[in-house]
Amino acid sequence: MSMKRSRSKGNDMRKQRLLTGIAGILMAFLFTGCNTSSVEEWVDEVVEDINGQIPDNTLLPVESVSEEKYVYGQLTEEEQLVYDEMLDAILNHREEVAVATLDKDVLAKMYEAIMADYGGLFWVDGYSYTEYSRAGVLTGLKFAPKYTMDEAARQETQAAIDEKVDVLLGGISSEDSDYQKARFIFDTLVRTVNYDLNAENNQNIISVFLEGRTVCQGYACATKYLMDLLDIPCTIVTGTANGEPHAWNLIELDGAYYYMDTTWGNPTSNSPDDFGDVAEVVDYCSFTATTEELFQTHSPNVNFSLPECNCLDDSYFVQENCYFKDWYPEDIGALFTELDSHPVQMKFEDEAVYGQAQQFFIEEGHIGDYYTVDSSLFYMKNETMRVLTFLKK
Incomplete structure (x- = not known):
């Protein structure tokens, strides 16, 4: 042999x-070259210390729409206010808003929190900020999202995504179990979206729903976006896998937490080129994984706490009766x-x-x-x- x-x-x-x-x-x-964005990359431009100017630091009234989001729930009241102000600016396509903090590190933390809690913000890619001071004393801070398209293009793109997603979700019922919903999303994404390092818009859901090819950040955002529509709690987690930048998800099924890495379930990302026949396989090792299982290869790098995932009830292998504790040939x-x-x-x-x-x-x-x-x-x-x-x- x-x-x-x-x-x-x-x-x-x-x-x-x-x-x-x-x-x-x-x-x-x-999986290499996933190219997830770091906080440093999000801050595209910094305009510091416009000395002597008296800016309009009026804080706009904002309504919180994120009470049920995972990361938002871990923030202090002061941080939640800044999060709400920044998210409101993004959702309403505002050019610049004053925020209730003078700390640029808070901006970075809140932007990361928003990106973990929301998977569908495809029209924004980073931000800049302006610091105002008088006589050397910091008096104000403004947040300016970096948009990749104007509001009209955003609405047109959203309509196209909605059309695709409506068809996609036609295969699942609101009456299905949490496990069935999560597996449907996992199966659908890994079977219909190719892993492609050269995909355009690969850091957002455009690449997934409109172009059918993406990298880990796109998979994680799309997973989050679809889970939200099916009322499955879900968060985007970033870090490394096998030492390379990577993104995956934390999900909650039937009251228990699991990790879900849609990228690693995708045949086109885990099959060498000369094993084309293996591309028919969906790998469920990364679906509803425990902390112990996933963290053998994955290391999170986030500014929020993560739960210990140790439940097996909604594990694919338990649900499908292919998990064996003892030797039963x-x-x-x-x-x-x-x-x-x-x-x-x-x-x-x-x-x-x-x-x-x-x-x-x-x-x-x-x-x-x-x-x-x-x-x-x-x-x-x-x-x-x-x-x-x-x-x-």
Whole structure:
């Protein structure tokens, strides 16, 4: 048996033909170049210290519309007021507004909070601010969103997005469970939107709904946008994955928190070019993941607290009866009968059972006891998550 091996980011990637006729692939699951925006990049221009001028620092009355948002709920009353002022300016396409703070760091924190709480602000990309002072004493601070289009173009784009989203959400009912809604969004996005580093508008939902190709920030924003429409609490989380800039989501299903990384579920972002047949797989390892599972590869970098996600009730593997705590070969083997209709993924609670499954079904070839094996059958291993995936070519 010959083996071709390459090294990628410390993980092995193998393609091999076994005596059983199964071809195996150990996926690296690497996503690079996501290009998420940092706070420093959001601040496009700083106009500081217009000394001696007396600006109109009148604070506009604003109404809070964010009481149920995750990050907003963690802010102080003073921070919430600044958040409300900044969001009101963005939603109403205002050029510049005075804010109830003299601290530019508060602006940065509130802008990050807004971007985590809202996924659909496609017409804004950063901001600038102006500091006013008299006799060396800071007297005022103004916030100016950086718009990527005028208000007419924004309305036209929003109408086009609404039309696409209405069709997309036609496949789900408001009566469906939280799990069903979340999985519908996950499946729909990973199956219909390609991962493309060169996609235009890839930091917002235009790339997803109107262009069908995006990167991690676009996936995370679109996930947030759709979850909001289905009344599923959701937040955008940014940080790194395998050391590269990345974005994913925190969601709440049936009162429990889970992580959801739509990018890592997408076949076009986790399949090497020479494994085109694997592109039919949706990887559920990153859907409703726990903190322990996701943080083996992901590291958040945010200015708000994150919960400990440790519930398995709405895990894909639990819900679909393919999570195994103990060694039950007959129960595991029964899953292979579904291979003719769709790929099969199975997750194991610990390394011992995971190792038994690999040895029994793959190395010893006992998958043939449950399914007719030929050269069209492939498998993938995710050793970090203890997941095996089998699929027909």
